[in-house]
Amino acid sequence: MRIRPFVVLLLLAVGLFICAQDENFAANPQPSKAKPAASPAASAPASSPARATKPVVDQTAQVVIFGYHRFVDNVKRPDTEITPAAFEAQMKELKDRGITVIGMQDLLAWKRGEKSIPPRCAIITLDDGWKSQYDVAWPILKKFGYTHTMFIYTEGVQGGHFGGGQAITWEQLSEMRDAGVDIQGHTATHQDLRKPYDKVAKKRLSPPEYEQWLQNEVVGSKQLLEQRLGIKVNCFAVPYGFYNQHVKDVARNAGYEAVFTVYGQPITYNAPLDSLGRYLIEANKPKVFEDAVKMISTSSGGGGQPVAEVATTNLSTSPADGETVRTALPLIKANLSAIGPADPGSVQLRVSGLGLVAATYDPKTGTVAYQVTQKLREKTCTVILSAKSGGKKIEAHWTFGIEDTAAATSASPSPTPKKR
Numbered sequence: 329m330r331i332r333p334f335v336v337l338l339l340l341a342v343g344l345f346i347c348a349q350d351e352n353f354a355a356n357p358q359p360s361k362a363k364p365a366a367s368p369a370a371s372a373p374a375s376s377p378a379r380a381t382k383p384v385v386d387q388t389a390q391v392v393i394f395g396y397h398r399f400v401d402n403v404k405r406p407d408t409e410i411t412p413a414a415f416e417a418q419m420k421e422l423k424d425r426g427i428t429v430i431g432m433q434d435l436l437a438w439k440r441g442e443k444s445i446p447p448r449c450a451i452i453t454l455d456d457g458w459k460s461q462y463d464v465a466w467p468i469l470k471k472f473g474y475t476h477t478m479f480i481y482t483e484g485v486q487g488g489h490f491g492g493g494q495a496i497t498w499e500q501l502s503e504m505r506d507a508g509v510d511i512q513g514h515t516a517t518h519q520d521l522r523k524p525y526d527k528v529a530k531k532r533l534s535p536p537e538y539e540q541w542l543q544n545e546v547v548g549s550k551q552l553l554e555q556r557l558g559i560k561v562n563c564f565a566v567p568y569g570f571y572n573q574h575v576k577d578v579a580r581n582a583g584y585e586a587v588f589t590v591y592g593q594p595i596t597y598n599a600p601l602d603s604l605g606r607y608l609i610e611a612n613k614p615k616v617f618e619d620a621v622k623m624i625s626t627s628s629g630g631g632g633q634p635v636a637e638v639a640t641t642n643l644s645t646s647p648a649d650g651e652t653v654r655t656a657l658p659l660i661k662a663n664l665s666a667i668g669p670a671d672p673g674s675v676q677l678r679v680s681g682l683g684l685v686a687a688t689y690d691p692k693t694g695t696v697a698y699q700v701t702q703k704l705r706e707k708t709c710t711v712i713l714s715a716k717s718g719g720k721k722i723e724a725h726w727t728f729g730i731e732d733t734a735a736a737t738s739a740s741p742s743p744t745p746k747k748r
């Protein structure tokens with residue numbers, strides 16, 4: 329998929345803010361626990377003593393998160409509906425492409441540095457609590473052995489203010505919980521949380537009323553889910569993908585570990601936990617799914633030989649994975665000596681926005697280098713390094729940010745509202 333520049337800019341800005349201000353939310357929101365691993369942001373560069381205590385996780389793995397709404401044979405609202413056949417075909421495609429469906433808690437454990445995940449993963453999320461998620465989607469997911477997450481807004485469950493005949497029931501949610509389905513928060517009434525307006529009461533809210541209302545939407549709905557179902561809710565999907573810093577602060581204080589938006593993008597190890605993008609899949613935009621899948625599929629041509637992913641930490645990359653540099657013309661470097669002698673003709677370096685570049689490789693030192701000569705225009709740059717060593721193809725991916733103070737303001741995002 330094409331990531332529009334302003335989205336990247338926003339995400340980068342958010343990322344920088346989080347790194348600077350709020351490492352706790354970004355990396356390890358539960359400081360009271362036994363401190364299994366230092367936050368990746370704090371421990372990534374240059375420290376060797378940490379190695380002994382920190383579990384080895386594959387930091388080059390990537391995860392795409394899909395979001396679905398309703399499953400119907402006759403699609404009337406293609407912005408939120410999909411046919412069961414199309415959904416099943418997509419689930420099969422994940423399998424066919426070797427993309428592993430993992431649970432949301434696996435993603436969070438990986439990002440805490442506690443657990444490894446396969447190199448290319450997907451997470452399935454179903455939004456808003458529709459009955460067809462129970463009747464139609466769940467049986468399909470079970471057929472593939474996939475686990476999934478339900479993002480529920482509590483007034484949308486049957487019996488609630490918006491819970492009509494097409495809504496899921498608490499009993500169905502309990503049954504899903506018992507079967508291991510992950511159930512998470514999506515507010516009480518599914519409104520734009522930035523706006524001081526209560527659609528249920530049809531009332532504009534004064535600042536104190538807004539705070540109280542926001543507490544109920546973010547905190548009250550979490551408590552209701554936890555009490556009604558006897559679960560722990562640690563993920564929060566903001567309705568329509570709308571949020572601001574205050575909404576995120578309230579979510580963090582409520583104990584949510586991760587906040588989910590609707591800007592689809594592959595989730596990397598260092599992606600900030602307070603704005604994880606999901607791909608919302610719509611019947612009339614099948615390309616969204618295809619693009620997402622392509623984004624994390626190994627792109628080395630179908631049916632080729634297997635490619636071993638190498639952790640970039642072993643390659644002493646520069647810029648480092650997750651680093652932000654102050655120049656749009658960085659010198660990109662990596663050292664291949666850790667993987668053994670590379671076949672010199674096989675070394676390839678690809679840079680997002682530039683494609684294959686004319687990198688140099690010094691077999692004596694194992695150093696691959698490329699001085700960027702055309703300004704990198706995106707705020708996030710992905711580097712893919714591949715080489716053959718002993719007949720085996722290896723590949724490493726990493727991402728760094730480019731700080732450009734001149735371009736750091738302007739454009740605000742205008743995501744399309746997505747609801748029932």
Ligand SMILES: [Zn+2]
Nearest residue numbers: 455456567747
């Ligand atoms: Zn929703």
